[in-house]
Amino acid sequence: MVRTRYAPSPSGTLHIGGARTALFSFLYARHFDGRFVLRVEDTDQTRQVDGSERAMMRGLASLGIVWDEGPDVGGDFGPYRQSERLAEHREVADRLLADGHAYRCYCTPEELERERAARRAQGLPPRYSGRCRRLNPADWAERQDKAFVVRLKVSASGSTVVDDLIRGPVSFDNQVLDDFVLMKPDYTPVYNFAVVVDDHGMGITHVIRGEEHLSNTPKQILVYEALDWPVPQFAHVPMILAPDRSKLSKRHGATSVEEYLDQGILPEALRNYLLLLGWSSPAGNEIIGLDEAIRLFDLDRVQHTAAIYDTKKLEWMTQQYLKTLPLSRVVEAVKPFAERLGINWGLGPPLDVAVALVRERAYTLRQVAEGIRFLYQPPASYDGQGVRKHFTAPEAPGRLRDLATHLDVLEEWSHDALAALYDQLALAWGVKRAELIHPTRLAVSGKTVGPGLFELVQTVGRDETAKRLRHAAALIESGSVPES
Numbered sequence: 301m302v303r304t305r306y307a308p309s310p311s312g313t314l315h316i317g318g319a320r321t322a323l324f325s326f327l328y329a330r331h332f333d334g335r336f337v338l339r340v341e342d343t344d345q346t347r348q349v350d351g352s353e354r355a356m357m358r359g360l361a362s363l364g365i366v367w368d369e370g371p372d373v374g375g376d377f378g379p380y381r382q383s384e385r386l387a388e389h390r391e392v393a394d395r396l397l398a399d400g401h402a403y404r405c406y407c408t409p410e411e412l413e414r415e416r417a418a419r420r421a422q423g424l425p426p427r428y429s430g431r432c433r434r435l436n437p438a439d440w441a442e443r444q445d446k447a448f449v450v451r452l453k454v455s456a457s458g459s460t461v462v463d464d465l466i467r468g469p470v471s472f473d474n475q476v477l478d479d480f481v482l483m484k485p486d487y488t489p490v491y492n493f494a495v496v497v498d499d500h501g502m503g504i505t506h507v508i509r510g511e512e513h514l515s516n517t518p519k520q521i522l523v524y525e526a527l528d529w530p531v532p533q534f535a536h537v538p539m540i541l542a543p544d545r546s547k548l549s550k551r552h553g554a555t556s557v558e559e560y561l562d563q564g565i566l567p568e569a570l571r572n573y574l575l576l577l578g579w580s581s582p583a584g585n586e587i588i589g590l591d592e593a594i595r596l597f598d599l600d601r602v603q604h605t606a607a608i609y610d611t612k613k614l615e616w617m618t619q620q621y622l623k624t625l626p627l628s629r630v631v632e633a634v635k636p637f638a639e640r641l642g643i644n645w646g647l648g649p650p651l652d653v654a655v656a657l658v659r660e661r662a663y664t665l666r667q668v669a670e671g672i673r674f675l676y677q678p679p680a681s682y683d684g685q686g687v688r689k690h691f692t693a694p695e696a697p698g699r700l701r702d703l704a705t706h707l708d709v710l711e712e713w714s715h716d717a718l719a720a721l722y723d724q725l726a727l728a729w730g731v732k733r734a735e736l737i738h739p740t741r742l743a744v745s746g747k748t749v750g751p752g753l754f755e756l757v758q759t760v761g762r763d764e765t766a767k768r769l770r771h772a773a774a775l776i777e778s779g780s781v782p783e784s
């Protein structure tokens with residue numbers, strides 16, 4: 301059975317690179333009816349951030365990534381927190397020491413630095429000399445109180461090949477690997493050792509992770525071989541780069557799932573977008589929901605080259621989902637954003653009516669909330685460009701007042717009746733209909749763009765519309781239109 305895992309270190313929030321890796325691992329497991337495991341790699345205590353394990357889990361869950369086994373849900377292959385497996389890491393290290401695949405190294409940091417400097421002086425790359433290899437258990441016993449690390453014996457000749465499912469075989473010269481450290485002086489494991497013991501212990505068949513780990517993989521393979529354990533399959537997914545091809549960082553904007561969701565990106569859209577960062581559908585389609593993603597996903601369509609991150613595309617994706625998701629889902633998602641704007645949706649048109657009116661034009665949930673705000677609150681300010689264009693003519697305030705008077709007595713408060721009235725007034729006043737529509741929109745919503753005007757005023761209501769037209773007229777006359 302396919303078993304994949306996502307193994308974050310709890311050192312912050314869920315970065316989009318991590319989320320994409322988790323998504324690929326999850327989809328791969330689901331596609332093959334396998335299991336997806338969440339393991340928290342919390343051995344490096346210095347890098348830990350409080351609450352970050354929870355934040356990671358929240359981030360994954362918000363994207364619909366569900367783990368079958370993990371620190372919170374348990375499972376048959378636990379523990380799922382790396383730190384809780386320390387006894388096993390130590391036991392395996394002891395075993396490697398006992399059977400001669402590993403040895404204790406007593407070299408001090410100063411000695412190692414001298415060695416490195418000597419090699420540098422000769423133009424050679426750093427490489428541990430293997431000086432402590434010659435010590436045997438009797439020598440170790442003599443050095444009882446001395447600090448040591450455990451190193452793996454790596455043959456200096458030959459090479460180690462990573463048969464990567466995405467890139468094909470990648471060969472590493474053993475010369476560059478040297479006798480690397482497995483256990484630190486406090487007898488806790490380094491990442492490259494712990495990860496092997498954990499992946500083996502959890503029966504992981506496919507290790508899917510970021511490309512930055514590719515250079516770690518030959519070391520891990522050597523550990524598997526020393527232990528005579530089956531080597532899992534590896535797949536290294538490409539980096540995500542900023543549009544200028546530099547490493548994606550804070551200066552390019554949001555980088556964590558939490559931040560995106562906070563900006564009003566729909567989680568469904570973010571998941572779909574992440575799916576396309578490095579993978580493409582065999583059918584060439586881009587809007588792919590979770591079930592379809594599970595059905596289609598395989599590693600053979602993951603590209604080798606870096607994926608370029610593009611905010612515009614993410615917003616476009618959000619718009620597609622805003623348009624097509626069930627209205628009730630969008631309404632639920634908008635609520636926190638509406639709340640933040642102080643919108644009291646109990647007083648005004650039903651929220652679903654409001655959301656339906658604007659959702660097709662918005663790129664984020666935040667924009668939906670901003671777009672419906674005027675349905676619940678009169679505009680506090682008016683678009684500056686709009687004011688210059690539509691409120692400055694000498695006849696502007698008078699027209700707004702006249703429009704209000706006509707609206708007060710319009711027989712039927714319907715789209716057609718409103719359209720007929722505007723046609724009739726435009727004709728009578730000798731202006732284009734647009735010359736009445738734009739000032740009305742600005743007076744009622746404070747904006748120059750938005751849903752169709754007649755739908756808009758219909759939703760705002762007759763009295764409120766008339767009131768806002770008169771209020772705008774008064775502001776124009778007193779020369780005090782607040783602009784935004």
Ligand code: GLU
Binds near residue numbers: 309495509510513
């Ligand atoms: N804890 C490692 C990281 O966050 C996991 C690497 C791996 O998947 O093996 O990068």
